[in-house]
Amino acid sequence: xxxxxxxxxxxxxxxxxxxxxxxxxxxxxxxxxxxxxxxxxxxxxxxxxxxxxxxxxxxxxxxxxxxxxxxxxxxxxxxxxxxxxxxxxxxxxxxxxxxxxxxxxxxxxxxxxxxxxxxxxxxxxxxxxxxxxxxxxxxxxxxxxxxxxxxxxxxxxxxxxxxxxxxxxxxxxxxxxxxxxxxxxxxxxxxxxxxxxxxxxxxxxxxxxxxxxxxxxxxxxxxxxxxxxxxxxxxxxxxxxxxxxxxxxxxxxx
Numbered sequence: 001x002x003x004x005x006x007x008x009x010x011x012x013x014x015x016x017x018x019x020x021x022x023x024x025x026x027x028x029x030x031x032x033x034x035x036x037x038x039x040x041x042x043x044x045x046x047x048x049x050x051x052x053x054x055x056x057x058x059x060x061x062x063x064x065x066x067x068x069x070x071x072x073x074x075x076x077x078x079x080x081x082x083x084x085x086x087x088x089x090x091x092x093x094x095x096x097x098x099x100x101x102x103x104x105x106x107x108x109x110x111x112x113x114x115x116x117x118x119x120x121x122x123x124x125x126x127x128x129x130x131x132x133x134x135x136x137x138x139x140x141x142x143x144x145x146x147x148x149x150x151x152x153x154x155x156x157x158x159x160x161x162x163x164x165x166x167x168x169x170x171x172x173x174x175x176x177x178x179x180x181x182x183x184x185x186x187x188x189x190x191x192x193x194x195x196x197x198x199x200x201x202x203x204x205x206x207x208x209x210x211x212x213x214x215x216x217x218x219x220x221x222x223x224x225x226x227x228x229x230x231x232x233x234x235x236x237x238x239x240x241x242x243x244x245x246x247x248x249x250x251x252x253x254x
Contacts, residue, residue, distance in 0.1 A: 003024075003025075004027075004028060005024055005025075005026070005027035005028065006027060006028045006029075006030065006033070007027045007028075007029065007030075007033055008029065008030065008031065008032075008033035008034040008084075009029045009030075009031065009034075010029075011084075015029035016029065034075070034077055035075075036061060036064065036075050036076050036077075037061075039060075039061065039076040039077070039080075040060075040061040042058075043058060043060040043061060043076075044056075044058060044059065044060060044061035044062060045057060045058045045059065050169075052165060052169070052171065052172040053172045053175070055172075055175070057134065057169070058133065059132075060128050060129075060132045060133070061076075063127075063128035063129045063132060063179065063180065064076070064127045064128050064180075066179070066180070067127055067128065067179075067180035067181060068180070068181065069127035069180065070127075074127060076127075079096075079127060090207075091131055091136045091205060091207045092207045092240055094205070094242050094244065097205060097244060098244065099125050100123065100124070100125040100126035100130060101121055101122060101123055101124060101125065101126065101130060101178075101244075102121075102122040102124045102125075103119055103120070103121055103122075103203060103244070103245040104119060104120045104122070105117070105118075105119050105201065105247045105249075106118040106119055106120065106185075106187070108199055108249045108251075110192060110251070110252070113191055113192055114189065114190070114191055114192065115144065115188070115189075115190055115191065115192040115196075115199060115251070116187070116188060116189045117142065117187075117188040117199055117201060117249065118140075118142065118185060118186050118187040118188045118201070119140065119185075119186050119201060119203065119245070119247070120183055120184070120185050120186075121138075121140075121161065121178060121183060121184050121186065121203065122178075122182070122183040123178040123179065123180050123181060123182050123183065124181075126180060127180055128180060129177040129178065129179055129180070130161065130177060130178045130179075130180075131161070131162065131163075131177060132177075133163070134162070134163045134164075134165050134210055135207070135208060135209065135210045135211065136162065136205065136206065136207050136208070136209060136210075137160055137161075137162040137164075137205075137206045137209030137210075138160070138161040138162065138203060138204070138205050138206070138244070139158060139159070139160055139161075139203070139204045139205075139206060140157075140158065140159040140160075140161070140186040140201070140202070140203055140204075141156065141157070141158050141201070141202050141204060142156070142157045142158075142188035142199065142200065142201040142202075143155045143156040143157070143199075143200055144190070144192070144193050144196035144198070144199055144200070144251075145196065145197060145198050145199075145200050145248075146195045146196065146197055147195075147197045151200075152193040152195060152196050154190075154193075155190050155191075155193050155196065157187075157188045157189070157190060159176075159186045159187075160174075160176060161176050161177060161178060161184060161186075162174075162175075162176060162177065162209070163175045163176075163177055165210075167210075167213060167214055167217055188201065192251070192254070194254055196251055197250065197251060198248050198249060198250045198251055199248070199249045199251060200246070200247075200248050201246070201247045201248075201249075202243055202245065202246045202247075203243070203244040203245040203246075204241060204242070204243055204244065205241065205242055205243075205244050206240070206241050207240045207241075208236075208237035208240050209237075211233070211237050212234060212237040212238060215230050215233050215234040215237065216234065218230050219231065219234065
């Protein structure tokens with residue numbers, strides 16, 4: 001760029017005056033840098049872009065436009081670049097994710113040998129679908145544990161909040177994402193195990209889930225340096241997992 005700097009106007013809307021002495025000769029100011037359409041260059045496919053089940057593969061700006069945040073003037077930059085900082089935090093950041101959703105545990109009920117529970121996940125602070133793209137996966141897992149804290153067999157329930165597609169991007173398997181302002185109920189309903197001491201329920205975030213599955217598939221036939229690179233990439237994708245919410249409910253004796 002011939003050492004020319006670009007950016008938005010100052011907070012007060014002013015731009016550098018001709019001849020104003022500034023470090024690095026100032027910058028070329030444009031309102032485009034504070035406009036959602038700037039982010040949409042990458043985060044919104046055009047209407048004729050690649051789609052599955054009639055839904056564009058990348059549709060974040062359209063999801064935002066359908067939310068209340070567009071009406072309120074809360075932009076991409078508001079959340080992902082707060083105070084104009086180049087942070088671009090997203091689902092890889094636990095604090096950012098926790099600020100975007102509200103999790104409410106359901107009452108745990110025992111009756112006729114069954115054990116019921118779960119949680120409600122509300123998209124209360126994310127300006128688009130939760131999650132917005134096909135890469136992340138949010139997993140609800142519920143299972144019964146014994147006195148030592150070990151999982152009791154055949155008691156696990158698992159639900160995904162995700163847009164699941166095949167690795168070749170050729171087919172959508174399901175789409176259980178939560179729109180802005182929406183909610184989803186993730187239910188647990190299993191027979192109570194005799195040695196179960198508690199019901200453990202978690203919401204686990206896997207920010208790079210699609211890539212994790214892709215690396216594993218590639219590793220089946222990889223050799224040499226390519227295999228080493230894929231193994232490192234797989235390890236990094238698994239290291240990005242974190243627990244967003246956890247609830248452990250003690251159970252009365254059988």
